[in-house]
Amino acid sequence: MIRALLVDDEEHALRILRILLERVGEVEIVGEANNGFDALEKLKRLRPDVVFSDIEMPGMNGVELAERIGNENLDIQVVFVTAYDRYAISAFERDAVDYLLKPLEMDRLVKTVQRVKKEAAKNAGRDEIAAAAAVADERKAADESPLLRVRILGGISACNSRQERMKWRTGKERELFAYLTFRKGERIHRDVIVDALWPEEHYQKSKVYLHTCVSFLRKDLKQLGFEGALLYEGEKYHIKEEVIETDYELFLSRVQELKAAPATTPEALESVLALYKGQLFKDEDYAWAEEDILKIEQVAGELRMELAALYEKSREYMKMTDVVFKHLSVSPYDEEAYRLMMRAQFASGKHEEVFRIYHVLLERLGELGIEPSAMTVELYNEIRQKKERA
Known part of the structure; x- marks a missing residue:
């Protein structure tokens, strides 16, 4: 049984793919996503064997998602599912295990699943060797220092x-x-x-x-x-x-080390942020922890914004977008984050995304009964004028 994550911005397309894969059998659908950012977050947590992804999606498209999977060495196969055959060369350049055209054909899908299974079996063999070594290390550590x-x-x-x-x-x-x-x-x-x-x-x-x-x-x-x-x-x-x-004290200690360092690098920030797995006491209603929950989230938010600024400086706009998107998922009213996202999308040539993001910001601020700052309006007008002159 292979584990699959399905990615498409159209619910109808997701439903069809789900039904067909269930008919094929031998596939456990562990999750679904409607965009590349959401998919990237879920696949790190769910660890599927394969991602079936549409290509044309807003924000991060399927090809960019495949690049991120490859760049981060996640050892996850990618199958592109799209209505356009013009992406075929681009798909295989990014080591996609297969490429399916819509409307999907059952026979073709069966062959794809078999191909994915064969590749997953190879990966499993390598993983077993690594796992055996890890178990030996864990047993040795357990004997040396009992720790909760x-x-x-x-x-x-x-x-x-x-x-x-x-x-x-x-x-x-x-x-x-x-x-x-x-x-x-x-x-x-x-x-x-x-x-x-x-x-x-x-x-x-x-x-x-x-x-x-x-x-x-x-x-x-x-x-x-x-x-x-x-x-x-x-x-x-x-x-x-x-x-x-505790992971909490480890995170805070690494933050202090980061602040004491003479210079901050993207790699150092990424390493510290990787320790922040989510909200303190997530899904629990602990009134005694409310103040600390806000404090630690603010610390993580400041690190994300600092990392995004460094990515902007080095013109790594895809990484910049990824970090800001994650930040906005927990801080949806952070106006500075929207400005960073607008600049990243404009620098990437995604002008329509800039306008969409700006209107999302207007809606969010409208919920609070406030207007965007002069700085944000000025940035929006500047980008709009540049687009009109282009």
Whole structure:
């Protein structure tokens, strides 16, 4: 069974491709996307064997998507699906495994799936060798230093050096673990925890809930090899610092190193941003963390904008667009980001995209009841005049 991501800006075309692939069999459709930017984000997370992509799409087209896949060594096959045969040469120049013309024919699609399967089998052989070496390294590391690795950026998870994951019994137990982990190094009074996690409950009830969660958490930590890691001294709780490593503190420490460096490079920024997997405690409703969630997102946003500016300086407009697009997905009202996007699209010769982006900005600002700044209007008029003179 091969894993496939489908990419097309037309829902009707996606539906047809999905139906035909389901008839072919041997294909698990792990996701769908309507543009290249969305596809790039999903394929990094979903890791499909193959991407079936339309070519003509707004923003990042299919050919540009294939280039990004190749440039980033993602080891994912690409099959182009399009109504135009004029792209055939361009497709195979970018190492596409196949090229399908619309309307799709069942026999042709079956051959494509077989070709993809054959190539995926070759890749799997190489991956097994690499995986065996990685397992050996992990076992060696597990013997040397037991450590609970905690992820709180982009969600919450925890695993030991043997990759055994923590399984919480209740949502409140998970929240208690998140709270103590986030405040690693602090000894937190029982009443402070109660107020943070059960603000609306009666005090005596809250204490019972806390003791229940503590009991669950101690058992689950013991299950992973961390018996005695959760301590209670002088009515204060804490988890031993030396047994926990969080992605949050790693990200912040790398940010500090970046700020201390005499010069910043795109590679250094990319490396640090790769550690930021998403919003702090994503998909959780933790009122006690609201301020910190905004602070850390602001830090990541500033790094993205700095990276986009460096890409603009080096005229790497595709990378610049990618970074700004990601930034706008979490900060849709950032006017400076829209200006960067407009400049990137204009420099890439995509003049109509400039006008579309400007009108999207007007809609966003309209939701807030404000007008664009003079700087933005001036940039828009300047670009429009250049286009008219061209």
